[in-house]
Amino acid sequence: MPKATVVHIAEIAPGIRQIRLQPEVAISTDFPPGGHLDLSLPNGLVRSYSLVPCQTPQQFEIAVLRESASRGGSEYLHTQLGLGDQLTISAPKTTFRPIQAPTAVFFAAGIGVTPLISLADQAWAQGLSVVFHYSVRAQSQAAYFDDLASKPWGGTILVHDASRGQRLDLAQALSSVSPEAAIYACGPARYLTALEQLLDARGSREQLFVERFRQEDLQTGGAGLVVDCVQSGVTVEVGEDETILAALERSGIDVPYACEEGICGTCVTAVLEGQVDHRDTFLTPEERSSHRLIAVCCSRALSNRLVLDL
Ligand code: FES
Numbered sequence: 001m002p003k004a005t006v007v008h009i010a011e012i013a014p015g016i017r018q019i020r021l022q023p024e025v026a027i028s029t030d031f032p033p034g035g036h037l038d039l040s041l042p043n044g045l046v047r048s049y050s051l052v053p054c055q056t057p058q059q060f061e062i063a064v065l066r067e068s069a070s071r072g073g074s075e076y077l078h079t080q081l082g083l084g085d086q087l088t089i090s091a092p093k094t095t096f097r098p099i100q101a102p103t104a105v106f107f108a109a110g111i112g113v114t115p116l117i118s119l120a121d122q123a124w125a126q127g128l129s130v131v132f133h134y135s136v137r138a139q140s141q142a143a144y145f146d147d148l149a150s151k152p153w154g155g156t157i158l159v160h161d162a163s164r165g166q167r168l169d170l171a172q173a174l175s176s177v178s179p180e181a182a183i184y185a186c187g188p189a190r191y192l193t194a195l196e197q198l199l200d201a202r203g204s205r206e207q208l209f210v211e212r213f214r215q216e217d218l219q220t221g222g223a224g225l226v227v228d229c230v231q232s233g234v235t236v237e238v239g240e241d242e243t244i245l246a247a248l249e250r251s252g253i254d255v256p257y258a259c260e261e262g263i264c265g266t267c268v269t270a271v272l273e274g275q276v277d278h279r280d281t282f283l284t285p286e287e288r289s290s291h292r293l294i295a296v297c298c299s300r301a302l303s304n305r306l307v308l309d310l
Contacts, residue, residue: 001040002027004060006085012063013143016111017078018052021060021089029058031092033099033122034115034184034211037062038090038258038266039073046258047073048266050115050186050211051092052144060089063143065111090258095265095282096209101182104128107173107195109135109187113144115211117151119184124153132156133173135187138163170194179204186211212263212281220279222300229253229310230272244296244306253310255296262298269296274306 008020021037023029031037031051037060040046054061066078081087096119104123106116113134123130130153136142139161148157160168174195177183185195185208192210199205220243227236227244238247245267248255257267262280271294278288280295287293294306 001088001090003086004089006081006083006087007059008056009081009083013141015066016143017064017066018143019062019064019077019081020054020056021062021087022058023060023089024086026058027091029054029060031060031118032094032096033119034096035092035094035118036115036264037092038264039077040088041073041076042085042087043072043076045072045076048258048264051118052114053118053121060092063111063114095211095263096184099123099126099128099182099184101180101207102128103178103181104130105177105181105183106130106132107135107168107170107183107185107187107191108133109191110137111143112185112187112191112211112213113142113148115186116184117144117148120153121151124151130156131158131177133158133160133168135160135168135191136162171198174198174202179207181207183208185209186213188213206285210281212261218261218279218298220298220300222277223304225301225303226305228273228305228307230307231310238300243298244294244300248296248310255310257297260297262295265295267295267297268293270309272307272309275302276300276306277302 003024004021007022010018012018036048036050038046038048049062052061064074064077067074106120108116139159160166199208221241224240225238234251236247236251238244255267258264265282271292276291276294277300279298
């Protein structure tokens with residue numbers, strides 16, 4: 001895994017740190033639209049952060065919100081990370097599908113703006129019609145506000161400034177979005193859930209592509225099960241309060257992972273037999289109904305046995 005040096009840290013909005021990383025060796029810092037990077041932190045955590053187009057060549061840029069309920073990632077990056085520190089990074093990856101629609105409508109809330117910037121860049125470069133909703137507590141304290149305003153698509157931004165009583169009316173905003181448009185959204189869970197419910201109600205959920213930072217109500221427990229790993233020939237018993245990932249690790253079977261919340265897709269593993277009780281938000285409806293893939297960090301089984309390609 002490549003290493004990168006922290007070469008820039010700045011507070012770009014209250015509680016938001018902009019961090020730039022220079023890879024140790026010359027690797028491409030291009031990244032797919034909506035892409036993210038996994039950072040392996042010295043405290044043992046692996047966390048994913050969306051990439052923002054960086055004005056300095058050969059550097060990666062992320063922006064990290066200090067979360068009040070931090071599980072250790074944002075807290076570390078805000079209180080312990082310093083210039084010159086080295087972090088292990090993954091190659092850039094994305095969970096967003098390419099934009100294939102005549103119009104791209106973006107719904108960003110707070111720090112959720114970060115993955116949508118490069119997607120909007122791409123949509124504009126493809127000649128698509130763009131609409132960019134940006135919900136902020138206060139425009140004067142919004143991350144990247146000036147950068148966005150100077151983009152070629154800056155004129156499409158509709159700012160919803162809560163401090164001025166201009167909260168976004170999602171239902172009204174969606175009423176003018178055609179069913180052919182692709183909708184990309186990122187923000188707090190409640191905001192994304194509201195969007196999903198509105199699109200469910202009009203029967204067009206498939207036009208929505210979301211990125212979640214965390215699953216607030218994620219339940220990973222359930223009935224115990226047995227997991228057979230065909231490649232290694234190991235059978236693993238998974239306890240009621242244990243994730244499949246934890247049980248695999250306990251048995252010496254390494255599976256790459258990052259978010260541990262079913263969001264990033266890093267731990268997705270092929271299923272050879274069994275029915276999956278999906279708890280992730282990464283897999284598509286088609287992938288879920290096929291029962292051929294599982295996010296082992298959080299999902300369980302509807303059957304009492306799974307056979308995995310591990
Ligand atoms: S580690 Fe992110 S989906 Fe499992």
